[in-house]
Amino acid sequence: MIRETVAQAPASDIAPILLALRGVGKVFSNGVTALNDVDLTIREGDFLSLLGPSGCGKSTALRLIAGLSTPTSGVLDWRGGSPDRANIGFVFQEPTLLPWASVFDNVWLPLRLKGISRAKAAPAVKEMLARVHLTGFEEAVPRELSGGMKMRVSIARAMVTKPRVLLMDEPFAALDEITRFKLNNDLLELWQDERFTVIFVTHSVFESVFLSNRIVVMAARPGRVFDELAIGAAYPRDEVFRTSPDYAALCRQASDVLVNAINSTAGSHHDGH
């Protein structure tokens, strides 16, 4: 069943390669091997999910790609040279906004750090806020917003510099399901309009299947790539897709792979061992 899915030619196979991880490993000073010999190819326009249990090195992989950390072994091969920092947007699990600054100022921040004045930045900030459906909330401070709205601000801030790659580390894990579905839909819409590349970390099978065209399943101890799935379902994906039998079948496949990944971990105490 899994092989069948992989056999479907994903659209991204013809897209140029953006980044290739070759034999990437990360060992922390406390002796934990967070990543071991990871090979991964990311193509332009991919919506790639890193799916795996907690502690399998998803965040570590994302931080390596963002340049916030350096690999112990292996290389990250960026096509077209190492990326300008401005070409990477990062969304954390928490909204991580400046609590004292207004929504506008929070989204302005990346531009401000590049020396762009408030007036010069205003059109881009306003446009980005409109894209995440937050027009009219420019002057609110984070405390006055709901969890979902804060996350929208965080996405707007990551996207305001128009990065080529958007890295997201379990961005919606703390949200309720209704809000998460809405943000999933809106993120897909944004991605389809702008055609940037997304690397999306999640531990939710359902979220990864709904969003991505490729799912990389990871296993823990040591953190490694276990398998890869292509999700061939056509975009745009909406509520109809979310309730379709196709979606359910894909979720089942992804879930099977994830269970195998979890069980593959030596010394794990999961069912079946």
Next chain:
Amino acid sequence: MTAIDERALKLDPEEARRVRQERLERIGRWVLPLAIMILAIWLWDRICVWNAIPQYILPRPAVVLSTLYNDAGLLFSALLVTLRITFLSLLLAVVGGVGLAVLFAQSKWVEMSFFPFAIVLQVTPIVAIFPLINIYVDNQTTKLLLCAWIVAFFPILSNTTLGLNSVDRNLRDMFKLNGATRWQQLRYLRLPAAMPYFLGGLKIAGGLSLIGAVVAEFVAGATGQSSGLASRIIEAGYRLNAPRLFAALFLISLTGILIFLVLSLISHLILRRWHESALKQER
């Protein structure tokens, strides 16, 4: 939060009780301390009368009040001198405390090297240091300022240092990802994040600078000539002028309370939109 028109609501007994409870608490917060204060003053007055205590040992409250009025010229000019030292030293404590904290924040090494000295300065009683200052510094105002500063700058330094270092790790990464310079990180992230901590330190330092100003003058008063409230207290003590002693004491307490209230208000105004400490408790 929008105010709820309670009369328009049909409240169940539990909610009604809660509303009543809250209203009572609101009033009680002001009325109770006031009532106790008035009671205490009345008791003080009665004790003086019942035991026929002479004025030079314990004056009646009314006598203190009239002394405050009769000696107003003397007392208020002395208050002004004390206030000047207090505010100047508080200002220096802010500049010095924040300045040092920013310096410490530049590198862990700087902080590790110099923070212990600040602690040494803090834990050594100022009264014990003063004789040295007395030898090395000539100018009376400078002496007092130095003393009050040593007492007041530490809470600002330690709080601001803590604040500058307690920035969310993800926010730090976010600034790094956006290529922020050191200065930008300080200006847009660490200083604002340290603001609640700084304001907490400022509230403590406000009271301490008054204490520092008074204590310094006390110690200096034994050796030199000064004209602040502390000197008036020493003088009144020598002359067994208890009413004036009480009046001066009253002015110092009042000043301390006012400083605290003003600094609390400033803190509230700055933090009210974003910081948890400034929010009204909601259930």
